[in-house]
Amino acid sequence: MKIFSDKQIYEGDKLTAKKQNITSTELMERAGIQIFNWLHLRMQGAQVPIHVFCGIGNNGGNGLVVARHLINHGYHVNTYVVNFSDKRTRDFLCNYDLIKQTTKKWPTLIGPDDDFPEIGPDDIIIDAVFGIGLNRPADDWVVNLFQHFKVSKAFTLSVDIPSGMKTDAVPADDNNVVWANHTLSFQSTKLAFFLPDTAKFTEQWEVLDIGFDREYLIKTQTAVDLIGKQEVLPIYKPRDKFSHKGTFGHALIIGGSYGKIGAAILASRSALSIGAGLVTAFVPKCGYIPIQSSFPEAMIITDEQEEWISNIQFTITPTVIGLGVGMGTEKATAEALQVFLTTNKTPLVIDADGINLLSKNKDLLKLLPQNTVLTPHPKELERLIGVWKDDFDKLKKVKAFSKKYHLIVVIKGAYTLTVLEDKIYINSTGNPGLATAGTGDVLTGVITGLIAQGYDSLAASVFGVYLHGKSADIAVQGLGYEAMTATHVIDTLGDAYLNLFEQPEPPKVEAEEKEGEKKEKKSKTK
């Protein structure tokens, strides 16, 4: 799913009205009806007090449309206009008149000196105070109103975006924003819903399709994409009947040290399970027996040192190298990495201590082949790019870093983000069960194994992160978050692939009808 910027939403809004030959007021009606339908479907006429708080812009206009339809359907509605400015928009004013025509009185105006209305904990708040037009901090009294919402404990439904929240910045104070239970976002979700600093402002979100011009939606390139099944399906490369193991490349995993050979095993097993034709592990001598005995499919090259890697030399010709898992940061290993990078031309995926060694000697970054994939967790990222002020600053720094060195950065987190220059891909799979030892090694193996079989580094990163998360989502179903381990995530990688082609289950009624038809046919043929 494309995530449009505010500017693109305004552009799409204008273009849609023009191409569909409708007024912006009609588009506002369409958007408002979508929200009304969402509520009506769930509330079925229940007489719960609904407090609709509208600003004076188009977000407020959306709120007025919802309020009018709720009133027309017999709901118990209180409509307020939060009068923070005189600059009411045209479409707001249109709907302001329409609601007056419906109720025969104007909505209640709330200004800086007015008392706020009483809101019960079982009431519903519709928050249409500010939308994406917020361009400065809200006045103190408006912030106090937001606090009033929060203290009431009423279910809060935000229109488009929680009021006070920006799509591209972290608020100076958490209290400046409405804390929503649910947000109904128009046409596209928002990057801020996926970043730890700002995701907390809405417990859940949903996108409402307000019928933007299809051509605009298809043709417009966005700086951020949300990656789900629809986005990865076109990436998948079906296998040719006459293919053989050589077709799917040779992945070399370089890593492991005394006490951390498991990391190399996890990455190597993942590379093979995701479909690499051949996998070789390059490990210190102490890794030979554990790998041979636990993972017979792998080939092994050992370093001359017993406990750490000291000299990265091999005679094989790998398609791709995954480097760094469990590797340690011994001086000899750092030197070996430097020597290796000066001559290496093979595509790389670098994780863990591989990243830590690069952070200690940033000159090495220039030696990395173009589109090398780095997969840092937050602490490793900080060592690499320095501290950041907030999540948006982090993204700015990662983009600059990616551009400077021509690298792909996979920022691991609740929503893993893959960054290549100015483009961000947000992954939608995965769960808190992944916060366990070794899952990062599995991801390294997965991305390496995908590059081995011919996926380019960007496709392998985006697809790999998706499959890794999906595999965890499948594994966790039988285990729960606590018991799931990295090995379980490897074991269900095949199911993650199969899931790509699973049809959604038909609605139950339809399935039962079909079953009934089958039985009827059978009895007729008897």
Ligand SMILES: NC(=O)C1=CN([C@@H]2O[C@H](COP(=O)(O)OP(=O)(O)OC[C@H]3O[C@@H](n4cnc5c(N)ncnc54)[C@H](OP(=O)(O)O)[C@@H]3O)[C@@H](O)[C@H]2O)[C@@H](O)CC1
């Ligand atoms: N066709 C449709 O129906 C569609 C409707 N959409 C809906 O429109 C919404 C955007 O509407 P919007 O541009 O009118 O801005 P909105 O957020 O309502 O703010 C109103 C105005 O307030 C002002 N202002 C800003 N900050 C302020 C502050 N701190 N304190 C005081 N004033 C402040 C600022 O004006 P200024 O004073 O700067 O001139 C701003 O313009 C969007 O979120 C969605 O709900 C779209 O999704 C597309 C389809």
Ligand SMILES: [K+]
């Ligand atoms: K809002």
